[in-house]
Amino acid sequence: MSLKTGYGTETETSGTVIYLENLCKSFGENKVLRNFNLRLNKGENIVILGRSGSGKSVLIKCIIGLIKPDSGIIRVLEQDMSGIGLRELDQIRSRVGFLFQSNALYDSMTVRENLEFPLRRHRREMSEEEVARLVEEALTNVGLPHTINMMPSELSGGMRKRIALARTLILKPEIILYDEPTTGLDPITAGEISDLMIELGKKYHTSSIIISHDMHCVKKVAEKIVMLIDGKCYQEGTYEQLRASENEAVKKFFES
Amino acid sequence: MWENIKNSVIEIGEIARFFIRFFREFFRKGYEFREMLRQCFFLGYKSLGLVAITGFIIGLVITIQSRPTLIKFGAEAWLPGMISVSLVREIVPVITALICAGKIGSGIGAELGSMKVTEQIDAMEVSGTNPFKYLVVTRVTAVTLMVPLLVVFADAISLYGGYLGVNLRGAISWDLYWTQVMESLSFGDIIPSISKTFFFGFAIGIISCYKGYTTQHGTEGVGRSANAAVVVSSLMVFVLDLVAVQITDLLQLI
Incomplete structure (x- = not known):
């Protein structure tokens, strides 16, 4: 499919679910993203690797419309995100899941209410029985059906992450954006979360962008890795290709 | 010094933008009525106990403190009338609003x-x-509606405290006490005092929400926001009270 973009005609394959071109974002003098380009194809898992503060979280927040970029093109599920109306933005957001670094579970709500929240907002026509069935299914998927009436404060770090993942998946999104999904977890729990991401991705045929520093997680989930250095797509390739790279900046990540 | 002035001006501008956004969102379609009712329950109903205790103590204390002065002038019989005007007009609305600024403001922040x-x-x-x-819209609306209700409730409780206060050293019947209270109060006392509490409630709600909603710098910022919500909204209660008294005076309702 050929699409006319602000920077001329670009060839975009029909399998592309996220397309970024020349994305720029600055905070004051700090230029976080400088002409960043990325293409996520259907069913693909891309890991964005970069140092803390390099703009990885800013990048995925730009994709979902939480942060407005200074310039550039963002196309999500064939919808241009610049100048998008609130209704269209909500429709896109119902098809894109976002797993927050801090889990972002609502402290004042039970696990059930946390999971019901996106359903009640995006699927207002859904019956009570259907909502209850989906909540149960989402909790079973992450292996925590017994936590349904618990408060987030009663859960361990790993359990909170699983519940957050269940909430992200409850709308059956086509794309999932993971913001450091294993940060703050012990290696065993982090491994379990990585396995769960792969398992659920296969089950629901999702495409994903994963931000992570955890090289074990990166190795497991990444089909392609994009190095975000100096606000640009510095280098990209598979885990093995980048591990074999002679570039000093890239090597540092794989040595640690 | 210059930096502080600059930051204060920026903050006033930000509050003004927040204030305008509140009204824009308030009149936009799709009201979160259920959440607003939930907030009324949490912010209003859950404050009843605290407001009742403070109202009762204030009524009792003001009565006990006022008695010796009135005795000096041989005007002890005026005690119910005098305390009812002081309590309903000024003391209970301000004290209740300050209690709400502390409890509700810090909670929201x-x-x-x-x-x-x-x-x-x-x-x-x-x-x-x-x-x-x-x-934000649900909380500000809930506080604006709940503070006046809490003040009316606290007025009643404080007058009951006053009745006990009068009877500690003297003797007055229940009927006589309430007759004297009602005779001393006019609509000019009650309407301005209740009206100003809507503004107290709105100020507490909007300032606390602004402080909480614009929190920065992690968990340290949360503490700062809660603190600033209480301090600024308490100060605003006094400022609004001053303005309300001036308006009441201009309208010759005093």
Whole structure:
């Protein structure tokens, strides 16, 4: 499919679910993203690797419309995100899941209410029985059906992450954006979360962008890795290709 | 010094923008009525106990303190009338608003602040919810409606405290006490005092929400927001009270 973009005609394959071109974002003098380009194809898992503060979280927040970029093109599920109306933005957001670094579970709500929240907002026509069935299914998927009436404060770090993942998946999104999904977890729990991401991705045929520093997680989930250095797509390739790279900046990540 | 002035001016501008956004969102379609009722329950009903205790103590203490002065002038019989005017006009609305600024203001500041730093507000936005409408509009509306109700409740309790206060050293019947109270109060006392509490409630709500919603710098910022919510909204209660008294005076309702 050929699409006319602000920077001329670009060839975009029909399998592309996220397309970024020349994305720029600055905070004051700090230029976080400088002409960043990325293409996520259907069913693909891309890991964005970069140092803390390099703009990885800013990048995925730009994709979902939480942060407005200074310039550039963002196309999500064939919808241009610049100048998008609130209704269209909500429709896109119902098809894109976002797993927050801090889990972002609502402290004042039970696990059930946390999971019901996106359903009640995006699927207002859904019956009570259907909502209850989906909540149960989402909790079973992450292996925590017994936590349904618990408060987030009663859960361990790993359990909170699983519940957050269940909430992200409850709308059956086509794309999932993971913001450091294993940060703050012990290696065993982090491994379990990585396995769960792969398992659920296969089950629901999702495409994903994963931000992570955890090289074990990166190795497991990444089909392609994009190095975000100096606000640009510095280098990209598979885990093995980048591990074999002679570039000093890239090597540092794989040595640690 | 110059930096402080500059920051204060910027903050006033930000509050003004927040204030305008509140009214824009308030009149926009799709009201979160259920959440507003839930907030009325949490912010209003859950404050009843605290407001009742303070109202009762204030009524009792003011009566006990006023008695010796009135005895000096041989005007002890005026005690119910005098305390009822003081309590209903000034003391109970201001004290109740300050209690609300402390309890409700810190609660909203800390709750919204922690939601902000733990990305819960962002999560709400990606869940197809306008967080400003869901969190701010509902809370500000709830506080604006609940503070006047709490003040009316505290007025009644404080007058009951006054009745006990009068009877500690003297003797007055229940009927006589209430007759004297009602005779001394006029609509000119009650209407301005209740009207100003809507503004107290709105100020507490909007300032606390602003402080919480704009929290920065992680968990340390949450504490700062909760503290600033209480301090600024308490100060605003006094400023609004001063303005209300001037207006009442101009309208010759005093």
